[in-house]
Amino acid sequence: MTADAAVSVRGLQKAYGKVEAVKGVDFEVRPGEVFGFLGPNGAGKTTTINMLCTLVNPTGGSATVAGHDVVKERDEVRRNIGLVFQDPTLDGYLSAEQNLRFHAELYGVPKNVVADRIRKVMEMVALWDRKDAKVMTFSGGMKRRLEIARGLLHSPRVLFLDEPTVGLDPQTRSAIWGYINQLRLMEDITIFMTTHYMDEAEYCDRIAIIDHGRIVVIDSPEALKASVGEDRVQIQTADDSAAIEALRERFGLEAAVREGAVTFAVASGEEFVPRLFAELGMPIKSVSVSRPSLDDVFMSYTGSTIRDAEAGADTMTWMRAMARR
Numbered sequence: 001m002t003a004d005a006a007v008s009v010r011g012l013q014k015a016y017g018k019v020e021a022v023k024g025v026d027f028e029v030r031p032g033e034v035f036g037f038l039g040p041n042g043a044g045k046t047t048t049i050n051m052l053c054t055l056v057n058p059t060g061g062s063a064t065v066a067g068h069d070v071v072k073e074r075d076e077v078r079r080n081i082g083l084v085f086q087d088p089t090l091d092g093y094l095s096a097e098q099n100l101r102f103h104a105e106l107y108g109v110p111k112n113v114v115a116d117r118i119r120k121v122m123e124m125v126a127l128w129d130r131k132d133a134k135v136m137t138f139s140g141g142m143k144r145r146l147e148i149a150r151g152l153l154h155s156p157r158v159l160f161l162d163e164p165t166v167g168l169d170p171q172t173r174s175a176i177w178g179y180i181n182q183l184r185l186m187e188d189i190t191i192f193m194t195t196h197y198m199d200e201a202e203y204c205d206r207i208a209i210i211d212h213g214r215i216v217v218i219d220s221p222e223a224l225k226a227s228v229g230e231d232r233v234q235i236q237t238a239d240d241s242a243a244i245e246a247l248r249e250r251f252g253l254e255a256a257v258r259e260g261a262v263t264f265a266v267a268s269g270e271e272f273v274p275r276l277f278a279e280l281g282m283p284i285k286s287v288s289v290s291r292p293s294l295d296d297v298f299m300s301y302t303g304s305t306i307r308d309a310e311a312g313a314d315t316m317t318w319m320r321a322m323a324r325r
């Protein structure tokens, strides 16, 4: 393990009975990095983050956070991390500022710095003018912002964010990302986050794609997209099945209907388009060529789009629920 890594993980596993939620993962997060854990529902993201935060004990392997072992040095790990989880844990009957004061006491933030620190983190998430309002009057987005402020209050070395923008509207999501980006400029902090939004993963310095409890690949978003190499081409025709068949027969390409269009990947898409019109043997109504997105990266490493993977997970959950009836 690298001594100065912010997070270092070796062969980390978690089984719940027969369910292997995390199947032995290895990775390191560098100090100051924004590291994203990307994967569909049920991939093992929350279980991994819970082990790193000492909330769940691993059933195999080891991990250190800020240099401390997550099993043997639980208290030291807890002192050095901030948490922002999917379910809010704020006290609705207290004001925003009282919630933060309570947290400061819990974490032993020195009395002489508490007031300044509270003001600083509340200003960062633009809630200082609402400090005296009861949290129960806040919108979902305001609560999430306050949670981020609270997670930062005791100046943690590593901030863990589990799906920080889930369930929020696009405007609030982009505001939260604004704060996260600001944070990395202002504070000496490492950010470890999970998400299943591909567009958000773009903001991370590096991302790990996790699927079925295993890490499939780790790299920067740019490098991942470059590794896919091929462009995505989408065409509209009068007969999707015939177009898919023709693409297979004439060009040896595997295509599928995605987002309502026949979609396939090909190197140098723009150069391929004239051939497509000449040789497909059927009229094409429209065509679009795009550089690979993280969705394509996910597809190329896991064999399904993140949305299809989620639909599959939902089906499994539904089938299990039906089986229990």
Ligand SMILES: Nc1ncnc2c1ncn2[C@@H]1O[C@H](COP(=O)(O)OP(=O)(O)OP(=O)(O)O)[C@@H](O)[C@H]1O
Residues within 6 Å of the ligand: 016, 019, 020, 021, 039, 040, 041, 042, 043, 044, 045, 046, 047, 048, 196
């Ligand atoms: N306490 C538990 N008991 C039994 N099984 C669990 C428990 N927690 C998680 N699992 C199972 O472990 C697997 C991974 O779940 P996990 O919550 O880590 O996934 P995730 O990637 O965070 O998904 P999401 O995006 O939905 O939060 C799933 O199959 C889940 O059902």
